[in-house]
Amino acid sequence: MRSAVENTLHRILACILSFFVAIVLQADDGGVLNRKIQLPKSKETIYKLLRQVSDKSGYLFIYDSQIIENNKEVKISKGEYTVREAIYTITGNRDLKMTVIGNHILLRLSEAKREASSQIIEMPPKPTNNDYMMLSGVINDQITDEPLSYSGIGVNNTTIGTISNQNGEFKLILPDSLRDSVIKLSHLGYQSQEIEVSLLDGHHIRFALEPLNVPLQEIVVRAIDPLQEIKLMLEKQKDNYPSSPAYLTTFYREGINYKKKDVDITEAVLKVYKTGYQNDVNLDQAKLVKMRRINNVLEKDTIFAKMKSGINSTLTLDIMKNSPDFLTPDEQRLYDYTHTDISVIDGRRVNVISFEQKEYITDPLYKGQLFIDAENHALVEVRFEVNPVYAAKATNQYVEKKNKDIHLTLKQACYTVSYKLFNDSVYYINHIRGDVDFKVTNKHRLFSSPLRFWFETVNCKVDTNNVTGFSRKERLATHNIFSETKYKYDENFWGAFNVILPEEKLKELIINNLSEISGE
Numbered sequence: 001m002r003s004a005v006e007n008t009l010h011r012i013l014a015c016i017l018s019f020f021v022a023i024v025l026q027a028d029d030g031g032v033l034n035r036k037i038q039l040p041k042s043k044e045t046i047y048k049l050l051r052q053v054s055d056k057s058g059y060l061f062i063y064d065s066q067i068i069e070n071n072k073e074v075k076i077s078k079g080e081y082t083v084r085e086a087i088y089t090i091t092g093n094r095d096l097k098m099t100v101i102g103n104h105i106l107l108r109l110s111e112a113k114r115e116a117s118s119q120i121i122e123m124p125p126k127p128t129n130n131d132y133m134m135l136s137g138v139i140n141d142q143i144t145d146e147p148l149s150y151s152g153i154g155v156n157n158t159t160i161g162t163i164s165n166q167n168g169e170f171k172l173i174l175p176d177s178l179r180d181s182v183i184k185l186s187h188l189g190y191q192s193q194e195i196e197v198s199l200l201d202g203h204h205i206r207f208a209l210e211p212l213n214v215p216l217q218e219i220v221v222r223a224i225d226p227l228q229e230i231k232l233m234l235e236k237q238k239d240n241y242p243s244s245p246a247y248l249t250t251f252y253r254e255g256i257n258y259k260k261k262d263v264d265i266t267e268a269v270l271k272v273y274k275t276g277y278q279n280d281v282n283l284d285q286a287k288l289v290k291m292r293r294i295n296n297v298l299e300k301d302t303i304f305a306k307m308k309s310g311i312n313s314t315l316t317l318d319i320m321k322n323s324p325d326f327l328t329p330d331e332q333r334l335y336d337y338t339h340t341d342i343s344v345i346d347g348r349r350v351n352v353i354s355f356e357q358k359e360y361i362t363d364p365l366y367k368g369q370l371f372i373d374a375e376n377h378a379l380v381e382v383r384f385e386v387n388p389v390y391a392a393k394a395t396n397q398y399v400e401k402k403n404k405d406i407h408l409t410l411k412q413a414c415y416t417v418s419y420k421l422f423n424d425s426v427y428y429i430n431h432i433r434g435d436v437d438f439k440v441t442n443k444h445r446l447f448s449s450p451l452r453f454w455f456e457t458v459n460c461k462v463d464t465n466n467v468t469g470f471s472r473k474e475r476l477a478t479h480n481i482f483s484e485t486k487y488k489y490d491e492n493f494w495g496a497f498n499v500i501l502p503e504e505k506l507k508e509l510i511i512n513n514l515s516e517i518s519g520e
Helices: 045-058 083-089 111-116 226-235 308-315 391-398 504-518
Strands: 036-039 042-045 061-062 072-076 079-082 096-101 104-109 132-141 152-154 161-163 169-175 182-186 193-194 204-209 246-258 261-274 285-295 337-346 348-355 366-373 379-386 404-422 427-441 447-463
Touching: 036 045, 036 083, 036 182, 042 045, 045 072, 045 083, 045 104, 072 083, 079 083, 083 366, 104 193, 111 132, 111 261, 111 285, 111 348, 152 169, 161 169, 161 366, 161 427, 161 447, 182 204, 193 285, 226 348, 226 366, 337 366, 337 379, 391 427, 404 447
Parallel strands: 061 104, 132 204
Antiparallel strands: 036 079, 042 072, 061 204, 096 104, 132 169, 152 161, 152 182, 182 193, 246 261, 246 447, 261 285, 337 348, 348 366, 366 379, 379 404, 404 427, 427 447
16 A cells, blocks of 8 residues: 655635726726715724624725724614715724725825825835835625635636735735736635725735635536546646646745744745646655745744654655545545535635545545636645544654654644646646644653645746756755755745745744844
């Protein structure tokens, strides 16, 4: 039986179609803003009150999160309001500029007012080069206000994009030549949003995506054979994934978290030579463009933990090139498969196929979900983990060396992999994340401690012109400990590259590290 735990993997959230939909701008003094609505007497947060306006008007809000405090409680009187007056009353800000975009209302300040208002510290800063512009914001669930991790943010009719972090935050740097383009925000199971880039430049915008249920009347009710669905997915591989090589510009990061503190983070921009998906052998290569390592020098109570082969894991986790055993159901009857749900991404229906190892198998295999496009049978996303019941048995497959006084036990290993549709024709790998958790027991201490290794990569750009492999000198040794790679520190590391924004705890570590380097 081929071992199912020999690789490490992760998730990516969004298939962003390169299909252009025109957006019609309505005048600020037009229809919807003058529409009258009835609101009850309420004392609620600004977020919940704006939701009431959305429910009454049928229009959703996107706004500069630097000027509206979502959680601030506000009292409003019962009565009839125009949509414009309701917004003024709820926000308490009559300097707001309102723009109606499709079925959304964009709230922001004029440039002069915005510069005079308090600014939220953003990381990374905007490039100083005037040839670039920066869009930033946060993406939340319209109903619950929970952040939507790993949402896709892409520019229509281009191969440029990024994803939101675990807090739903994102940053997208674009050449000024794309000022008149349109970005699309998408997430599995949600209605996508599109908005013109020029309206967002320099603003930190809060977006809310609406959960999208598949109407039963639109579904032809029929029994879906999960094994047949997987078979079709594999048969359609040559149609849905490219046969020719491409260059991918990717952002990679990996980290070690011990006792719930980030103790080591490495970030890099990589250029990846991605061979065609029909190749029998995985010949993908990586070249380092720039990197930096951030080490928590104040952390005293730690173990000497190092992550090996993180970059190689992201290359291996392209499971449409390197099929794991749960994608070969006809060869090895290791798993049970069921059709468990129907969802939507970018307006396309996807079938959800769940899998789990058979009850009589006690080796540590996988369990998870496959998200397969119902029309073209492409795999758009997979979420899986080592079966937690048997995770401890897989410990030695994840640990190469350890101190004799330290005992490690694998608690969980979770991965997400997603693919993005390029030019409305073929899919490329988009986002990969892996989280591997251990329980650490030291024979000299009474209590155990948690240890996490994590890594992720996002594909920011695809180039298919004049693609050739890298010379031996250029290639990165992907099986080595990447954090030990020698590099020259670059204080302008971010530059004009699109990256995954650091979460709050990582921000603190980065800021502390930069302060020490600068001597502040």
